[in-house]
Each structure stands twice: as structure tokens, then as C-alpha cells.
Amino acid sequence: MTSPALNLYACTRMPLRVSLLAVIAAASVLSLDGCKKEVKPAAAETQTDPFAVKVPPALTGSLKIGPPRLTDVRGTLQVSGRVETDASRIARVGSPVAGRILKLNAFEGEYVHAGTVLATLHSTNLSDTQMSLIKAYSDQTLAEAATKRAEQLVEADVIGRAELERRRAELVQASAEVSSYETQLRGLGMTNSQMKVLQSTRRLSADYPIVTPRAGTVLERKVTVGQVVQPADPAYTIADLSSVWVVANVPEEEAGMLRKGLEVSVRIPARPEQDIHGALAYVAPTVDPATRTVEVRMDLRNNQGLFKPDELASVTFGGHTEKKLTVPQTAIVREENKDYIFVQTAVNRFLLREVQLGDESNDERVVLSGVTANELIVLDGAFHLNNQRKQDAIKGSR
DSSP: OOHHHHHHHHHHHHHHHHHHHHHHHHHHHHHHHHHHHHHHHHHHOOOTTEEEEEEOOHHHHTTTOOOOOOEEEEEEEEEEEEEOOOOGEEEEEEEESSSSEEEEEOTTTTTTTTTTTEEEOOOOOHHHHHHHHHHHHHHHHHHHHHHHHHHHHHHHTTOOHHHHHHHHHHHHHHHHHHHHHHHHHTTTTTOHHHHHHHHHHHHOOOEEEESSSSOOOEEOOOOOTTOEOTTTTTTEEEEEETTEEEEEEGGGGGGOOOTTTTTTEEEEETTTTOEEEEEEEOSSSOOOOTTEEEEEEEEEEOOOOOOOOTTEEEEEEEEEEEEEEEEEGGEEEETTEEEEEEEEETTTEEEEEEEEEEEETEEEEEEEEEEOOOOOOEOHHHHHHHHHHHHHHHHHOO
């Protein structure tokens, strides 16, 4: 028979055992939950990069691995340019005498031949010099007659030889004055034939023609009727546009490649259908200190007048080589209009990396960015390796 004290002790121990079992059960549940949560990161770690690929044994022999190589690439340089008038074919025509414009005979855009009268002006300076020449002609005629008369009188022993020598000196002086005024009138634009007419008719003409010395197109007219012009004032600009210049300014850091005869191609936006090629005819011997550029030019035939001065142009220089990093065409993967290359990350493991590529040279592309010379890449077989990558991606998504 159990005593009341023992019964009391047993009753107090039962709740303690139940509580302890509840705590142990709760800890077991938490422990299992913790294990389940730790599995999720492990699953994340098994996910693969869609751009990464492991080379299977069957594909290893068909791949060629190596670094990009430095290749001598035919380089080009493109700068902006412009069309200019050939300076050797320009004539700036003015009047050598001061006067007032009476008439204009030529205007902008017209083609004129050599000797064409562009304008006529009235000049009092011209008439004054003509008057001086006429007087010099008269003095020369009188001096010639006096000399002949003196020679006859000396032969007749009427006068002495001293008088003859004096008259001969007067003739020399008169002839010198004629030559001096003729030279002045030539400088004022009169021709020898015009001066012979002046000598025979003794008729003054104050109207002076402004004449072009060469054939060409009137590019500029700076005079109007009634305008007073001075000898230093240009009246017309005439240019032969059958040949023009294409001028460009090259930065000084690129000037080392420049030389006379260097191959040049030109594109003029106003004439996109024209395929223009030539060679440098001039390279400036100095650098422009204001722009830090070197001026170059190319001669361009323009018999049909297609190219106009001041038109914009794009000038591309070729003919020189430089070392550049290149990859073969077989190393390039084209995806969604972007270029990629397989770069080795470990043994038989590669990563598809986007790269920027430049011009093509001998079945190779110039690398602008994305890979360095020290990295190993798939040089041949990139197409097959990319198919393997796609297959792996499909299998991994299932």
C-alpha cells in the first residue's frame, strides 16, 4: 500500500517528464527545418552559367586553342576635309588706276575667256599719263628733226660739232621720256597696240577696261556701277575650276604617317555616288600652333565642274601598316548582332565573352576590346563549341 507522500511525489514528476519530452520533440523539428533550409543554397550552387561550357572528350580534338596574335594590319586614318580652289589657278583682278566704275560686263558664276573685259571705269589719272606721253612723242619728233638738221649744218660747216652734240643729247632725253611714259601706261594696263593708236591719233581715252588675264569662272565680284576704286582694291576673283584641291588637317600625333604620294580616298557628301581616289600632293612642313594639326592636300580633276569650292569632304589615308591584336574568323561567334569569343577559364572549360571587333584583314578581325594578348581563346572550332554550350543549356533547363 502506497503512502500519500509517494503518490504526491509521483504526481509532481509526471508533468516534468512530459515537458522535457515536448522540448526534445520541438528541438528535433527545428533541427529538421534547419537541414531543409541548408539544402537550398546547395541547389543554387549547382546552377551553371549559360555562357560557360565544358568541353566533352569527343570535341577536344577538333578545337584549336591559343592566344590572339599581333598582326601587321594595313591601317587607315579618317579626318574631315573640304574642297578648295587651286591657288595656282586663281586670278584676283583689279584696276591699276583709280577711277569710277562705268559699266559691268561679267557677273558671278559666268565663265570668261582670257582677255575678256570684265568692267570699264573712268580714270583721270589715265588721261593725264596719256597726255604726258603725247607731249613726249612731240618732243621726241622735234628733237629728231633738230638733230638731222644739225648734222646737215655741220657737214656744210655752218655750225660747230658742239651744237650737234647738244641736239643729240636733247633727242636722247626726249626718247627716255617716251619710254618712261610708255612703261607707266603699260603698268596702267595699256597694250603696245593701244599706245601706237594713241601716238597716231593723239586722242585721249580716260575709259579703262578691267581685263581678266586668264580664263575661268567668276567666283566673286566686289564692284558696282558708280563705285570709286583704288589700285589696291580687288574687283573680281577668277578661278579655273577644272582642277581643285581637297584639303584636310591631320592631328600632329598622326602626322608621322604622312608623306607625299600617300594613298588617299575621298568621300564628298554632296556627291556620294563619286568614288574618289588619289595621292597626297602636299604635306605642310610645319604644325599649325593654333590647331596642332598638319595641313595636307590632294589634287582633284574637275573637268565637269561636279565639285565646288567649300564643299565638305571625308578624307581617308591608307598605305601604312601597324601592329594590332587580331583573331581568326573561325574564333568568332555571332549571336544577336553581337560578336563573342570563347575564353579559357580552366582546363577544358571556356566562357563565351562579348568582344568589340574592328576591320577585317586577311581573314582576321582586329580586336578593339574584350580580350587581351595574354588570354587563351578558341582559335578554331568555336562554332561547334557554341552548339555544345546550347545543348548543355537545354539539358540544364529540364
